[in-house]
Amino acid sequence: MTASRWRALVCMLLFALSTLARAAMSGMPAPVAIAPGVYAFLGDNDAVAPANHGIVANNGFIVGPEGVTVIDTGASYRYGRAMIEAIRKITPLPVKLVIITHQAPEFVFGAAAFRDDGVPILAHARAAQLIRERCSICLANLRKTLGEDEMAGSRVTVPDKTVNGTTEIESGGRQLQLLHFGPASTPGDLAVLDTQSGVLFAGGLVSNGRIPELRNEQIPGWLAALENLHALDLKTVIPGFGAPLRGDGIMRTGDYLRELDAAVKRAYKNGVGLTEAMHTVQVPAFEHDKLYAIAQPQNVQRIYLQLEKQ
Amino acid sequence: MKTTWSGTRAVTVATLAAALFAPYAARAAQPDDDPEKVVRWLDFKEGTFKGRAIDPHGDAVIKLDAPARAADAAVVPIAVNAQFPQTPTHYIRKLYLFIDENPEPYAGSFEFTPESGLATIETRVRVEDYTFMRVIAETNDGKLYSAIRFVKASGGCSAPADKDEDAAERTAGQVRIQAEGQAVAGKPELAQLMVRHPNRTGMAMNQVTRNYATAYFIRKVSVTYADKPVMIANVNFSISENPNFRFYFVPGGSGELKAHIEDTKNKQWDGAVAISAQPGGAQTSAMK
Numbered sequence: 001m002t003a004s005r006w007r008a009l010v011c012m013l014l015f016a017l018s019t020l021a022r023a024a025m026s027g028m029p030a031p032v033a034i035a036p037g038v039y040a041f042l043g044d045n046d047a048v049a050p051a052n053h054g055i056v057a058n059n060g061f062i063v064g065p066e067g068v069t070v071i072d073t074g075a076s077y078r079y080g081r082a083m084i085e086a087i088r089k090i091t092p093l094p095v096k097l098v099i100i101t102h103q104a105p106e107f108v109f110g111a112a113a114f115r116d117d118g119v120p121i122l123a124h125a126r127a128a129q130l131i132r133e134r135c136s137i138c139l140a141n142l143r144k145t146l147g148e149d150e151m152a153g154s155r156v157t158v159p160d161k162t163v164n165g166t167t168e169i170e171s172g173g174r175q176l177q178l179l180h181f182g183p184a185s186t187p188g189d190l191a192v193l194d195t196q197s198g199v200l201f202a203g204g205l206v207s208n209g210r211i212p213e214l215r216n217e218q219i220p221g222w223l224a225a226l227e228n229l230h231a232l233d234l235k236t237v238i239p240g241f242g243a244p245l246r247g248d249g250i251m252r253t254g255d256y257l258r259e260l261d262a263a264v265k266r267a268y269k270n271g272v273g274l275t276e277a278m279h280t281v282q283v284p285a286f287e288h289d290k291l292y293a294i295a296q297p298q299n300v301q302r303i304y305l306q307l308e309k310q
Numbered sequence: 311m312k313t314t315w316s317g318t319r320a321v322t323v324a325t326l327a328a329a330l331f332a333p334y335a336a337r338a339a340q341p342d343d344d345p346e347k348v349v350r351w352l353d354f355k356e357g358t359f360k361g362r363a364i365d366p367h368g369d370a371v372i373k374l375d376a377p378a379r380a381a382d383a384a385v386v387p388i389a390v391n392a393q394f395p396q397t398p399t400h401y402i403r404k405l406y407l408f409i410d411e412n413p414e415p416y417a418g419s420f421e422f423t424p425e426s427g428l429a430t431i432e433t434r435v436r437v438e439d440y441t442f443m444r445v446i447a448e449t450n451d452g453k454l455y456s457a458i459r460f461v462k463a464s465g466g467c468s469a470p471a472d473k474d475e476d477a478a479e480r481t482a483g484q485v486r487i488q489a490e491g492q493a494v495a496g497k498p499e500l501a502q503l504m505v506r507h508p509n510r511t512g513m514a515m516n517q518v519t520r521n522y523a524t525a526y527f528i529r530k531v532s533v534t535y536a537d538k539p540v541m542i543a544n545v546n547f548s549i550s551e552n553p554n555f556r557f558y559f560v561p562g563g564s565g566e567l568k569a570h571i572e573d574t575k576n577k578q579w580d581g582a583v584a585i586s587a588q589p590g591g592a593q594t595s596a597m598k
Contacts (some may be wrong), residue, residue: 137465270489275389298381
C-alpha cells in the first residue's frame with residue numbers, strides 16, 4: 001500500500017471517529033433558556049428505553065457571574081459528558097457545583113462525569129446514603145435496559161457534600177435555596193430555588209404529564225412538601241419530569257398521590273387481593289399520563305404492601 | 311453464573327459476587343426465547359415428570375397471572391387461577407411453580423383436594439432478573455398442563471436499605487388466617503393466610519455489616535378445614551418475606567380453618583379461625 005493510500009485511510013478513520021464522537025450522545029436535548037442564566041435540559045418524559053438513550057428526566061444549570069451550578073445529571077456518564085459540552089457552548093465559566101435533588105436512577109449517573117472534572121457534588125445526607133447503598137442496583141437495572149455501550153463509564157458516584165435540611169448557599173455568584181421538607185418522594189428530596197429568577201427545580205417532588213414512580217416515598221410528607229412549594233407562589237417550576245409549569249401546576253402531582261392512596265386503601269379494606277388490586281385500582285384522571293400502564297400497577301402494589309404491614 | 315443455591319456457601323457467595331461485579335456476562339432471558347428450550351427447565355421436567363407429556367396450552371385448566379414488569383424483584387405478586395371448580399371426580403391435585411432464572415428455580419408445590427373448592431392460589435415470589443415463570447397443574451387423572459409467563463423483574467433500587475435481621479427473626483411466626491367476606495355453606499370461600507417471617511434466601515448481603523445471613527424460610531404450610539386438608543404448600547425462599555397465601559376452601563355449616571406452619575429451623579406455628587357459614591342457597595360459583 002502506498003503512503004498516500006495510508007494517509008487517505010488514516011484520514012477516513014479519523015473522520016469516522018470524529019463523527020462517532022459527535023454522535024456519542026444522540027438524542028441530547030438542547031438547553032432551553034428558562035430565565036436569565038437559567039437553563040433546562042428537558043427529557044422526553046417517557047419510560048427509560050434504548051430509543052431515548054435514558055434521556056427521560058429533566059435537569060439543568062444556573063450560570064452566575066463566577067460559575068455554573070448544575071442540577072441533576074441524567075442517567076449515564078455519557079449524558080453527564082454531553083451536559084458538560086452543552087454548558088461549554090453557553091458559557092466558558094467553570095462548573096462550581098453539582099446538586100443532586102434525590103436518589104433516582106434517571107438523575108444520578110451523569111455525576112461521574114463532573115467528578116472526573118473535580119466538581120463537588122452535593123445532595124441531602126439521606127440521598128447520599130441511599131446512593132451509596134442502593135445505586136449499584138439501579139445501575140445494574142439501567143445497564144440491562146440501555147445496554148453496556150450506552151452506560152459505558154457510568155458508576156455510582158456518592159455525593160461529597162451533604163446538607164441535612166433547608167440551606168441557603170451561594171454558588172457561582174448566585175444565591176440558591178436548597179429546600180428540604182422532610183421525607184417526601186424519597187427520604188432526601190431537595191428542591192432548588194434560584195433566588196434571582198424565582199425558578200424552582202423541583203426534582204422528585206413534581207412530575208408533569210408522567211405518573212411518578214413510587215419507590216421510597218412517604219405520601220403525607222410528599223403532599224406537605226407540595227403544599228409548601230405551592231405557598232411560594234412560583235412563576236416557573238422545572239419538574240423532575242415533563243414540561244415546565246407555573247406554581248399551580250404542581251398540585252396535580254398531589255392529586256394523583258391522594259387519589260391513588262385513597263383508591264388502594266379502599267380496595268385493601270374491601271379484601272381485594274394484591275393481584276386483582278393491581279389490575280383494577282385506577283386513577284382515571286391520570287390514565288393518559290405517560291408511564292401509566294407501567295407505573296400504576298407498581299404504585300398500587302407499593303401502597304398495598306405498606307398497608308399490609310400496618 | 312448458573313450454579314444453584316443448593317451448592318456450598320462459598321460457591322453461592324462467589325456466584326453472587328460475580329453477579330454483582332459482572333452482571334452481564336450471562337445473557338439475560340428474552341420474552342421471544344423458546345420456553346421449551348431452557349436447559350434448567352428441561353432438567354427439572356425430566357427429573358420430576360419422567361417423560362410424561364405436559365399440555366402446554368393449559369388455559370382450560372389454569373391461568374397464570376404475573377406482572378410483565380415488576381418494580382421490586384423481591385416481591386412479585388402472582389396468581390394461579392383454576393379454571394374449573396374442584397369436584398371429587400375432577401380436580402387439580404397439585405401445582406408446581408418453576409422460575410427458570412432463579413438460583414433455585416423450583417419454588418415449590420401447592421396441593422389441593424376436592425374440599426379446596428377451587429385450586430386457585432395467590433402469593434408473592436422472588437424473581438431473579440428476566441425470566442419465564444411456569445406453573446404445571448396435575449389433575450387427579452394424572453394429566454399435566456402448563457401455563458407460562460415472561461416476567462421482567464428489576465432489583466428494588468430504592469427499597470428501604472436494611473432491615474434488622476435479629477428483630478425479623480424474633481417476631482417470626484405471627485400467623486393471621488382469615489376468610490374474606492361472609493362464608494356460604496357449600497360455596498368456595500376465599501381465605502388468606504399471612505405469616506410474619508423473614509424468609510431469607512441466604513444470598514442477600516447486609517449493606518451495613520457486609521455479612522450474609524443464612525437461609526431461613528418457611529418450608530411447609532398445611533391448611534385444613536374441619537380437619538380435612540384444603541391446601542398444602544411445600545415451598546422455599548422463593549416465596550417473599552412475610553409469606554402471604556390466598557386460596558379457597560368449601561365451608562360446611564361451621565368448622566375451623568386451621569393453618570400449621572413449619573420453618574427450616576423446625577419452628578412450628580399454628581393459626582385458626584372459626585368459620586360460621588350461612589346456609590347455601592342457589593349460589594353461583596365464586597370462580598373467575
